[in-house]
Amino acid sequence: MRFIRQVMVITAKDLRAEMRTKEAINASFAFALVVLLILSFAFEPTEDTTREISGGLLWIVFLFAGTLILNRSFARELPNDCLDALIAAPVPGAALFLGKGLANFVLILAVEIVALPVFGIFYNVRWARQFWALMLVLVLGTWGLTAIGTVFGALTVNIRLREVMLPLLVYPVLIPILLGAMKLSTELVAGQPISGDLLVWLKLLVGFDIIFTALSLVLMDTVLLG
Amino acid sequence: MRQKAMFAMLALAMVLLVRNLYTISMLPDEVNQGQIFRIIFFHLPAAIAAMLGSAVALVASVLFLVKKNFQYDALAVAVTEVGLAFLAVNLVTGSIWARVIWGVWWAWDPRLTSALICWILYAGYLILRQALEEPTQRATFAAVYSIFAFTDVPIVYFSIRWWRTIHPQPVFFSKGGSFPPDWSRALLVNLVAIFLLYTVLTMIRLRQEQTQREIDYLRRTVHAT
Numbered sequence: 001m002r003f004i005r006q007v008m009v010i011t012a013k014d015l016r017a018e019m020r021t022k023e024a025i026n027a028s029f030a031f032a033l034v035v036l037l038i039l040s041f042a043f044e045p046t047e048d049t050t051r052e053i054s055g056g057l058l059w060i061v062f063l064f065a066g067t068l069i070l071n072r073s074f075a076r077e078l079p080n081d082c083l084d085a086l087i088a089a090p091v092p093g094a095a096l097f098l099g100k101g102l103a104n105f106v107l108i109l110a111v112e113i114v115a116l117p118v119f120g121i122f123y124n125v126r127w128a129r130q131f132w133a134l135m136l137v138l139v140l141g142t143w144g145l146t147a148i149g150t151v152f153g154a155l156t157v158n159i160r161l162r163e164v165m166l167p168l169l170v171y172p173v174l175i176p177i178l179l180g181a182m183k184l185s186t187e188l189v190a191g192q193p194i195s196g197d198l199l200v201w202l203k204l205l206v207g208f209d210i211i212f213t214a215l216s217l218v219l220m221d222t223v224l225l226g
Numbered sequence: 227m228r229q230k231a232m233f234a235m236l237a238l239a240m241v242l243l244v245r246n247l248y249t250i251s252m253l254p255d256e257v258n259q260g261q262i263f264r265i266i267f268f269h270l271p272a273a274i275a276a277m278l279g280s281a282v283a284l285v286a287s288v289l290f291l292v293k294k295n296f297q298y299d300a301l302a303v304a305v306t307e308v309g310l311a312f313l314a315v316n317l318v319t320g321s322i323w324a325r326v327i328w329g330v331w332w333a334w335d336p337r338l339t340s341a342l343i344c345w346i347l348y349a350g351y352l353i354l355r356q357a358l359e360e361p362t363q364r365a366t367f368a369a370v371y372s373i374f375a376f377t378d379v380p381i382v383y384f385s386i387r388w389w390r391t392i393h394p395q396p397v398f399f400s401k402g403g404s405f406p407p408d409w410s411r412a413l414l415v416n417l418v419a420i421f422l423l424y425t426v427l428t429m430i431r432l433r434q435e436q437t438q439r440e441i442d443y444l445r446r447t448v449h450a451t
Binding site for chain 2: 148151152155158159160161165168169172173175176208211212215219222223
């Protein structure tokens with residue numbers, strides 16, 4: 001119970017700070033728009049081509065936009081030595097990870113849910129035909145991104161080239177999750193239900209979410225104190 | 227003593243490799259693939275060596291986190307760096323083989339892709355180390371990253387069985403393998419030779435790390451006085 005309260009306090013703190021400044025979420029959403037715009041030059045956005053690559057397109061946008069939020073998560077704690085205070089606080093590393101992770105998760109998911117209809121309008125796609133299944137994939141994929149991103153955010157916060165190092169380390173480790181999320185999203189946006197071969201990808205997604213979360217919970221203390 | 231053992235292993239590896247080169251060149255061409263099939267005698271051992279290396283790197287990283295002994299950190303870097311070179315050998319030989327048999331240098335097949343992912347992951351490990359200056363922090367963060375990176379290695383191993391892939395199915399250590407006995411023997415000799423080479427290179431790299439730490443220590447002592 002105590003643990004859950006600690007997690008909630010940290011999540012609430014992060015979300016409140018973000019709601020008052022809106023620095024990360026505004027930048028992230030604007031960036032998502034820019035990437036969506038640029039990608040429309042990469043190919044002729046006709047219905048057929050878009051249907052084939054919609055999953056990849058969406059997740060590239062989510063990944064780029066998400067990285068901005070993840071970069072801010074720990075960097076925000078640097079001024080006034082807030083990070084040292086957080087580490088010194090009587091809160092286990094696992095609670096800090098979950099608290100920060102949940103806040104990041106909510107913010108990234110919010111950007112994604114706003115970006116989806118924009119994608120639908122720009123690329124002329126009826127994306128909501130498998131709405132709830134797509135939401136499930138979005139939640140699973142985003143949690144994977146958040147788990148890895150939060151731990152690696154703590155890992156890279158004191159490095160000189162922080163903004164570059166985070167994506168450089170996160171993207172390759174995240175590939176199994178991205179692969180599953182992209183495949184599933186493409187089919188779901190095209191209106192196909194999850195069945196048969198697609199179930200394997202869903203299992204992969206769930207499996208890696210569990211592995212990454214477990215590793216993060218165990219290793220967060222080491223990262224913070226190391 | 228250690229140096230002598232190192233030189234002996236290196237000499238043995240070289241003798242085995244050169245001798246085996248002759249044996250392999252004397253083997254008859256494979257029915258479907260012709261000349262090029264011989265690349266497997268280097269392609270496969272390099273892959274196995276690199277994969278074992280990643281396992282050693284994982285164990286060394288975990289041991290460092292538990293015991294905080296810098297010997298393990300040195301072992302993790304050494305084994306990862308050499309493993310990266312061997313994985314590069316694996317990717318390059320595979321690419322040459324693919325050009326001849328498939329007609330393309332590269333195909334986005336699960337097996338190939340996941341091997342490339344591993345290469346990029348462990349390259350990321352070295353880049354992360356370079357970006358961190360404080361030794362304890364560098365060793366700790368690198369160890370944590372190595373543990374995360376290792377989660378992708380089983381995927382490389384199993385991708386060939388899980389997903390439909392155009393990569394040839396395993397012919398060695400598996401039922402239904404079609405490798406004649408004298409080919410298997412040649413492969414085994416190469417495997418031993420390449421393992422020896424891997425070990426020697428790791429030992430050399432390990433010594434460099436230790437010397438580096440000693441130099442750092444001496445420099446700090448000089449500055450302190």
